Amino acid sequence: MGIRQWLVDHLNKPRTNVVASILEFPAIDIDGMTKRLNLKRLAKEKGEQGIPRPDNETFDATEHSIISEIETEGKIQFNKYLEHQKTYAERAGDASASGLLIKISSAAGDAITNFERKTHVGTGDLYASKRDVMQSDAELTTFKNLHALTRPPHDLGSRTYKIGILILILAIESVLNGFFLAKGHEFGLIGGVSQALIIAGINVFGGAAVGRLVLPWLNHRNLNARAVATVATLGYLFIDVGFNLAVAHYRNAVATDPFEASAVAYRSLLADPLGLNDLQSWLLFLVGFLFSNVALYDGFRMDDPYPGYGRRMRQNLQALDDYNDLKEQLLGELDEIKTSAEEEIDETVRDIGTKQGEFDYIVRKSQALRTNMLQHFMHLGLAGNTLLRFYREENMRHRPAHSPSPARFNQQWKYEPPPLAGEDVSPADPEVSRSVSVQALEEAKKQREALHNNYRKACDEYKRIDDLVEPSTVL
Known part of the structure; x- marks a missing residue:
C-alpha cells in the first residue's frame, strides 16, 4: 500500500x-x-x-x-x-x-402540627398576660374597697388636649404680660415678653403642678391627708397672690425707675401690698392670678379627682388591652x-x-x-x-x-x-x-x-x- x-x-x-x-x-x-x-x-x-x-x-x-x-x-x-x-x-x-392524596394529607397534617405547636407556646404567654389582668383587677378592687369608692373612674379626656391648653394660656399670658412690662424696659416689647414668659411659666406650671399633685388629696378618705392638702392649697393661693402682687409692683417700679426696679418693687410690696396706683399693674396682677388658677384647674382635671384612682384604672385597662392584643395576634x-x-x-x-x-x-x-x-x-x-x-x-x-x-x-x-x-x-x-x-x-x-x-x-x-x-x- x-x-x-x-x-x-x-x-x-x-x-x-x-x-x-x-x-x-x-x-x-x-x-x-x-x-x-x-x-x-x-x-x-x-x-x-x-x-x-x-x-x-x-x-x-x-x-x-x-x-x-x-x-x-x-x-x-x-x-x-x-x-x-x-x-x-x-x-x-x-x-x-x-x-x-399524600400531598393533601401532608398539607392538613402540617397545619395541625403547627396548631399544636403554636397553642403550646401561645397559651403560656396568654396565661401570663391574663394573670396580669387579674392581678390588676384585684389591685383595683382592693383600692376601691379600701377607699370606699363605688363609682367608676372619671374619664376626663385626652391629656394631650389639657397640656395643649396649658401651652396656650402660657403663650397668651406671656404676650399680655409682655405688653404690660414693655413700658420702661430697655429692650421694649421684646424685653417685656422675655420677662413675661418667665413669669407666665411660674404661674402656669406652678398652678398645674399644684392642681395635679395637691388638689386631689382634698378628696381623700384620710382626714390627715385632707388637712395637709388644705393647708398646702391655701399656702399656694397665698403665694400665688403674693407673687402676682410682686410682679405688679415690679411693673410700677420699671415705669418709674427701671435701673432699681427690683429694689423699689420689694420696698413697695412690703410697705403697701395693695398700693398699686396704676390700672395696668392691677390688670397684670389679675391676668397672672387668673391664668394661674386656670392652670390649677386644668392640672386638677388631668386625672380622676381621687388620688391614685385614675392611675390604677389605666394600669388595669392597659393590662386588658395587652391581653386582648396578644389573644388577637x-x-x-x-x-x-x-x-x-x-x-x-x-x-x-x-x-x-x-x-x-x-x-x-x-x-x-x-x-x-x-x-x-x-x-x-x-x-x-x-x-x-x-x-x-x-x-x-x-x-x-x-x-x-x-x-x-x-x-x-x-x-x-x-x-x-x-x-x-x-x-x-x-x-x-x-x-x-x-x-x-x-x-x-x-x-x-x-x-x-x-x-x-x-x-x-x-x-x-x-x-x-x-x-x-x-x-x-x-x-
Whole structure:
C-alpha cells in the first residue's frame, strides 16, 4: 500500500460511528465506519491471501471488530434509553394523581402540627398576660374597697388636649404680660415678653403642678391627708397672690425707675401690698392670678379627682388591652395557618385534572421512546449486516479462484438486543384514574374537616383562658 493511499484512508476516518439525526437515537454512519475500520483494504488483503479459509466457521478479527462496534453502540444507546425512561418514571410519579392524596394529607397534617405547636407556646404567654389582668383587677378592687369608692373612674379626656391648653394660656399670658412690662424696659416689647414668659411659666406650671399633685388629696378618705392638702392649697393661693402682687409692683417700679426696679418693687410690696396706683399693674396682677388658677384647674382635671384612682384604672385597662392584643395576634396566627393549608389543599384539588393530562403526556413520550429504541435495534442489526456484507463481498472479489469463500459468508448475522420489558411508563387504567381522582376529592373534604376541627380546638385553647377568674387558676 502506497503512502498516498494510506493518507487518504486515515485522513478520511470519521471520529464517531453515528451521524446526526432528528430521531431519539442517531443512525450508524455506514460509509464513515467502513473507512474508519479500513474494511476495503482489509477485505482486499485477506481476500488475496485466501483468508478466511473456505472451511472457516467462525468470525474473523475484522468481522469481530464490526460486530463489536455495533454492539458497543447498542449498549451506549440502550443506557441513554434507560436514563430517559428513568426520568419519565420520576416525572410520572410526580404527575400521578395518587401522589396528590399524600400531598393533601401532608398539607392538613402540617397545619395541625403547627396548631399544636403554636397553642403550646401561645397559651403560656396568654396565661401570663391574663394573670396580669387579674392581678390588676384585684389591685383595683382592693383600692376601691379600701377607699370606699363605688363609682367608676372619671374619664376626663385626652391629656394631650389639657397640656395643649396649658401651652396656650402660657403663650397668651406671656404676650399680655409682655405688653404690660414693655413700658420702661430697655429692650421694649421684646424685653417685656422675655420677662413675661418667665413669669407666665411660674404661674402656669406652678398652678398645674399644684392642681395635679395637691388638689386631689382634698378628696381623700384620710382626714390627715385632707388637712395637709388644705393647708398646702391655701399656702399656694397665698403665694400665688403674693407673687402676682410682686410682679405688679415690679411693673410700677420699671415705669418709674427701671435701673432699681427690683429694689423699689420689694420696698413697695412690703410697705403697701395693695398700693398699686396704676390700672395696668392691677390688670397684670389679675391676668397672672387668673391664668394661674386656670392652670390649677386644668392640672386638677388631668386625672380622676381621687388620688391614685385614675392611675390604677389605666394600669388595669392597659393590662386588658395587652391581653386582648396578644389573644388577637395568636388567633390571627392560627387563621393564617388554616388559610394557608386550605389554599394548598384547594390548589392540589385543582391540579388533579392537570396532573392527569401531564401523566398521559409522559406515558406517550415513554411509549414513543420505547418504539424508537426497538427501531434503533433493528437499524443496528441492518447496519451490522450491511458492513459485514461489504467486507465479505470485497473479500470474495479479491480471492484467488482456487480459494472459495466460506459458506457462512451467505448467512445473516443476528443482533441480540437487550430486553425492554418493564422499562417504560405504562398507561394508567382510566377507571383507576377516575377512582384516584374521586379519592383525592374525598380526601380533600375529610382533611379540610379535620383542619377546621383542629383549628376550632386550638382557638378554644385560647378562648377558655377568658373564663379564668382567680389568679390561682393560672398557676
